[in-house]
Amino acid sequence: xxxxxxxxxxxxxxxxxxxxxxxxxxxxxxxxxxxxxxxxxxxxxxxxxxxxxxxxxxxxxxxxxxxxxxxxxxxxxxxxxxxxxxxxxxxxxxxxxxxxxxxxxxxxxxxxxxxxxxxxxxxxxxxxxxxxxxxxxxxxxxxxxxxxxxxxxxxxxxxxxxxxxxxxxxxxxxxxxxxxxxxxxxxxx
Amino acid sequence: xxxxxxxxxxxxxxxxxxxxxxxxxxxxxxxxxxxxxxxxxxxxxxxxxxxxxxxxxxxxxxxxxxxxxxxxxxxxxxxxxxxxxxxxxxxxxxxxxxxxxxxxxxxxxxxxxxxxxxxxxxxxxxxxxxxxxxxxxxxxxxxxxxxxxxxxxxxxxxxxxxxxxxxxxxxxxxxxxxxxxxxxxxxxxxxxxxxxxxxxxxxxxxxxxxxxxxxxxxxxxxxxxxxxxxxxxxxxxxxxxxxxxxxxxxxxxxxxxxxxxxxxxxxxxxxxxxxxxxxxxxxxxxxxxxxxxxxxxxxxxxxxxxxxxxxxxxxxxxxxxxxxxxxxxxxxxxxxxxxxxxxxxxxxxxxxxxxxxxxxxxxxxxxxxxxxxxxxxxxxxxxxxxxxxxxxxxxxxxxxxxxxxxxxxxxxxxxxxxxxxxxxxxxxxxxxxxxxxxxxxxxxxxxxxxxxxxxxxxxxxxxxxxxxxxxxxxxxxxxxxxxxxxxxxxxxxxxxxxxxxxxxxxxxxxxxxxxxxxxxxxxxxxxxxxxxxxxxxxxxxxxxxxxxxxxxxxxxxxxxxxxx
Numbered sequence: 170x171x172x173x174x175x176x177x178x179x180x181x182x183x184x185x186x187x188x189x190x191x192x193x194x195x196x197x198x199x200x201x202x203x204x205x206x207x208x209x210x211x212x213x214x215x216x217x218x219x220x221x222x223x224x225x226x227x228x229x230x231x232x233x234x235x236x237x238x239x240x241x242x243x244x245x246x247x248x249x250x251x252x253x254x255x256x257x258x259x260x261x262x263x264x265x266x267x268x269x270x271x272x273x274x275x276x277x278x279x280x281x282x283x284x285x286x287x288x289x290x291x292x293x294x295x296x297x298x299x300x301x302x303x304x305x306x307x308x309x310x311x312x313x314x315x316x317x318x319x320x321x322x323x324x325x326x327x328x329x330x331x332x333x334x335x336x337x338x339x340x341x342x343x344x345x346x347x348x349x350x351x352x353x354x355x356x357x358x
Numbered sequence: 359x360x361x362x363x364x365x366x367x368x369x370x371x372x373x374x375x376x377x378x379x380x381x382x383x384x385x386x387x388x389x390x391x392x393x394x395x396x397x398x399x400x401x402x403x404x405x406x407x408x409x410x411x412x413x414x415x416x417x418x419x420x421x422x423x424x425x426x427x428x429x430x431x432x433x434x435x436x437x438x439x440x441x442x443x444x445x446x447x448x449x450x451x452x453x454x455x456x457x458x459x460x461x462x463x464x465x466x467x468x469x470x471x472x473x474x475x476x477x478x479x480x481x482x483x484x485x486x487x488x489x490x491x492x493x494x495x496x497x498x499x500x501x502x503x504x505x506x507x508x509x510x511x512x513x514x515x516x517x518x519x520x521x522x523x524x525x526x527x528x529x530x531x532x533x534x535x536x537x538x539x540x541x542x543x544x545x546x547x548x549x550x551x552x553x554x555x556x557x558x559x560x561x562x563x564x565x566x567x568x569x570x571x572x573x574x575x576x577x578x579x580x581x582x583x584x585x586x587x588x589x590x591x592x593x594x595x596x597x598x599x600x601x602x603x604x605x606x607x608x609x610x611x612x613x614x615x616x617x618x619x620x621x622x623x624x625x626x627x628x629x630x631x632x633x634x635x636x637x638x639x640x641x642x643x644x645x646x647x648x649x650x651x652x653x654x655x656x657x658x659x660x661x662x663x664x665x666x667x668x669x670x671x672x673x674x675x676x677x678x679x680x681x682x683x684x685x686x687x688x689x690x691x692x693x694x695x696x697x698x699x700x701x702x703x704x705x706x707x708x709x710x711x712x713x714x715x716x717x718x719x720x721x722x723x724x725x726x727x728x729x730x731x732x733x734x735x736x737x738x739x740x741x742x743x744x745x746x747x748x749x750x751x752x753x754x755x756x757x758x759x760x761x762x763x764x765x766x767x768x769x770x771x772x773x774x775x776x777x778x779x780x781x782x783x784x785x786x787x788x789x790x791x792x793x794x795x796x797x798x799x800x801x802x803x804x805x806x807x808x809x810x811x812x813x814x815x816x817x818x819x820x821x822x823x824x825x826x827x828x829x830x831x832x833x834x835x836x837x838x839x840x841x842x843x844x845x846x847x848x849x850x851x852x853x854x855x856x857x858x859x860x861x862x863x864x865x866x867x868x869x870x871x872x873x874x875x876x877x878x879x880x881x882x883x884x885x886x887x888x889x890x891x892x893x894x895x896x897x898x899x900x901x902x903x904x905x906x907x908x909x910x911x912x913x914x915x916x917x918x919x920x921x922x
Contacts, residue, residue: 172472173896174465174555184474184554191546195580202585202621206592206603206614214609290601294609297601301592 189335193342196309200346203305207298207353220295222358223288228279229355232272233347236310239268240344243337246324250334255327262321262333265340269314276307299354306350309343376890386476387890391483392461393783396776398483399454402490406445407850413438418836418843420825432824433522436505437497439822443508444530447630448537449490451768455633456541456579457486459775460548460572462783466881466888467566469557469897469919475547482543489536496529504530507822509619512604512612516596528597535590538583545576557880557919560899563653564918566879567903570657571636575629578664582625589618613678620671627763628667632660634771635702638724641778642706643904644877645721646713647914650904651705659705663698670695676744677751685744692742699735703728714907714914718875719793723774726801727766734762737812752822755815758808765804773800773856780860781874785886786867792859799852806845810838878917879903 175184211217246261280300290300313336320336323329382390408426415422416430423429430438461479465472473479497503504526506515518524552573556565592603593615602608604615643650650656672680672688706728715721737759740746750756773796780788819832826832826839873882880899884892897919905916 172470172474172476172891174470174472174551175474175476177470177474177555179556179560180553182554184550187550187553188475188546191549191580195542195546195584198581198584199587200584202618203588203592205585206588206618209614210611213611290595290599294602297592297595297603301595301601305588305591 183331185331185335186338189338193338196342196346200302200305200349203298203302204349204353207302210294210298211353211357214294217293217295218358220288220293221354223283223286224299224355224358225279225282226355228275229351232275233351235268235272235275236344236347239265239272240341242268243340247334247337250324250330253327253330255324255330258330258333259321259325262317262324262336266314266317266321269310269317272310273307273314276303302350303354306343306346309346313340313343384480386472386480388461388465388473388476388479389783389888391479392458394483395453395461395486396458398487398490399450399458399772402445402449402453405494406442406450407853409438409442409445410846411850413442414843414846416824417826418840420827433502433505435824436507436822437503437523437526440505440507441493441497441503441530444534445493446764446768447508447626448534449493450772451630451764452537452541453486454772455630455637455768455775456548456572456575457482457544459568459633459637459779460544460576462779463566463881464548464551464569464572465555466782466884466892467569467879467903468552468555468560469880469893469899470551470555471891471893471896473547474551474555478543479547482540482547485536485543486540489533489540492529492536493533496526496533499525499529501526509623510593510615511619512593512596512615513606516593516604518597528594531590531594531597535587535594538587538590541576541579542583545580548576549573549580557897557899560918563657564899564902566636567639567650567653567656568633568636571632571639571660574660574664575632578625578632578667579629582622582629582668584622585618586622589615613675613680616675616678617671620674621668623674624671625664625667628663630767631699631763632663634727634767634774635660637771637775637778638706638727639709640877640879641720641724641774642709642713643906644778644875645716645718645724646710647906648709648713648904649906651708651711653902653904656702656705659698659701663695666691666695666698670742673742673744673747676747682744689742689744693739696735696739696742703732703735719788719790719797720774720778720875722794722797723770723777726797727770727774730762730770730801730804731766734759734764734766737762750815752820753815754811754819754821757821758811758815761808761811765808769800769804773797776860778875779881780863781870782881782884782886782888784864784867785870786863786865787870787874788863788867789859792855796852796855796859799855800849803845803849803852807842807849810842814838873917876913876915878905878915880918883917883919 178184180187242261242264246258246265249257249261288296290297317336317340320329320332324333385391412424412427412430413435415424416435421429461473501523504515504521504523506521506527510531514520515527518527521527552565552569592601595601596603596605602610604610604612606612639650639656669691670688672684673692676685737755741750741756741759777788777793814835817832817835819826819835827836870886872884872886875882880897881888883897899918900921901916901918903918907914908916
């Protein structure tokens with residue numbers, strides 16, 4: 170039996186929803202700290218512009234497109250879940266997982282070419298930030314995709330449909346982090 | 359909640375028999391987790407206290423073969439002071455004040471049967487336990503425990519050739535990071551529980567102050583720890599992967615770490631302070647039989663303190679080469695933050711005014727908290743002003759100042775809470791006479807330890823030095839170091855009285871009954887100790903938590919759950 174505490178809703182919002190928002194808050198400050206450090210360094214070092222010129226804007230842009238599309242399917246999944254159609258919701262979530270896989274695969278290809286060209290984690294502080302920030306983000310993509318597989322498996326059997334919205338919120342957050350990373354690492358040259 | 363868990367398959371009765379393992383080790387019951395946190399915190403406090411014993415002996419009697427430890431080498435000395443600081447803040451103050459009291463009090467005071475995420479709660483404790491083990495293991499690797507101070511400034515912490523602890527410094531960092539994960543999980547649980555699981559009828563201003571304070575502290579923690587997590591990742595990569603985030607020779611910036619650390623480090627002071635302030639509020643209202651003076655003011659003040667605490671961090675860096683104009687700004691914000699804290703202290707004194715005061719042990723601790731924290735707060739003003747801080751920075755004055763804040767928080771606040779809720783935790787009363795002996799035996803030596811250190815600091819004695827007798831101008835003041843160390847031995851000795859009282863009362867104490875203190879808040883309407891599930895029928899709330907000595911009532915208290 171679940172504790173009665175888990176079924177109460179004094180704030181008028183589902184408990185899971187509240188908790189996911191608090192997770193997002195704590196994640197915002199983690200990425201906020203990292204990106205603020207990067208921006209301060211970047212402003213203080215003009216030489217970084219030259220190093221940033223080597224990042225591949227087209228690959229970054231393609232990955233932005235992939236992530237945004239995967240967020241769209243997450244929203245469509247939420248809509249299907251609201252209508253009580255678990256199978257449809259699961260199908261959309263699997264598409265999002267597909268987006269995440271594509272993103273990570275493209276990232277792996279991109280990093281391989283960068284490393285082969287000699288730009289490694291320790292080449293310079295710019296590259297350290299490049300790999301750390303994008304790497305931390307990629308870990309979030311992978312974690313989100315794994316959770317989504319669980320949620321989709323449940324949703325396909327019409328179980329725990331409210332979780333489709335929760336993982337969606339997290340996924341949008343991961344997406345928004347990339348929206349900050351893309352211009353900072355790939356466009357500002 | 360749109361949960362489709364209508365089917366409750368046949369499983370064990372919620373309040374029925376549980377095996378030893380599911381009851382005590384892998385429990386999801388908030389009370390058991392609270393006690394796990396409390397006992398782990400107490401064990402870590404003993405370890406942290408033992409470390410203080412070893413390095414204080416070295417300072418008072420340099421080169422001595424310390425009984426129970428042996429000769430303290432310079433590297434060991436550094437590891438001891440570093441881990442003493444880290445343990446007392448991250449493994450004692452946080453688990454006991456926030457996690458133990460939060461876990462115990464939040465569901466009981468809000469009138470529900472558990473946290474909203476019981477399994478997350480269990481995971482939080484398990485990660486915390488793991489972090490403690492990881493931390494302690496750092497002492498047994500090659501090179502020994504990390505000795506670069508609990509603030510872990512690079513380049514000392516980032517380069518093995520400086521710290522001489524190639525493994526210890528990384529293990530320390532991993533332990534701290536794990537501890538943060540545990541408290542992020544716990545904090546989300548606390549905040550969500552307080553938002554969503556209040557008893558029917560409990561409005562925002564009917565929530566007991568200690569619950570509010572733990573919730574605000576959890577929010578502060580969540581909003582401040584992120585940059586340090588990012589910083590810890592960067593520092594770890596500097597240590598192990600050869601990046602140069604904090605290495606000025608290769609384009610990094612060591613000051614960046616200080617910003618990331620103190621952006622968390624200063625709110626952290628309020629993360630641990632606020633729960634202690636909340637515990638004090640519960641105790642002084644009960645033992646003065648008076649309504650809390652200005653409930654809403656205290657609450658808004660706590661929120662204000664929380665917001666302000668994000669704007670003061672660079673006062674730790676006045677001599678780190680920051681822009682003097684920035685130092686002005688941070689001086690102003692730092693002095694501003696003393697206003698809300700002073701206000702809370704005045705509110706408590708106003709609560710006592712005209713009350714019918716009983717000097718029971720919890721009340722003594724609560725009053726001791728106000729008195730000693732005041733000294734901590736007042737000495738902080740010297741350090742917040744950048745002009746004075748340039749002289750006093752990194753001296754024993756700073757050390758004495760923050761011990762005058764952290765000792766009231768972590769030790770006095772904890773003892774206040776433990777002695778107050780002990781009857782609820784174990785169903786028995788603690789011995790009052792031993793409790794008072796322990797109180798005076800802790801509070802007097804405490805002042806004797808740290809008042810001399812103010813003098814030493816003002817005379818220019820720097821922190822983190824192995825042997826002061828090598829400095830002719832400081833060697834003359836050795837007698838103060840001896841006074842402080844002897845006082846510490848006395849204080850540690852009196853803790854045995856507490857331990858004896860605690861464990862004896864647990865089994866042999868007088869039966870407490872439901873409400874030994876005649877208090878109003880909901881936890882006192884449950885059995886002592888509360889069974890799994892807390893109440894047979896969860897209570898409903900009819901009024902605020904501090905309705906003591908109401909003129910229309912015969913009794914001088916009016917519990918929250920009584921209809922009229």
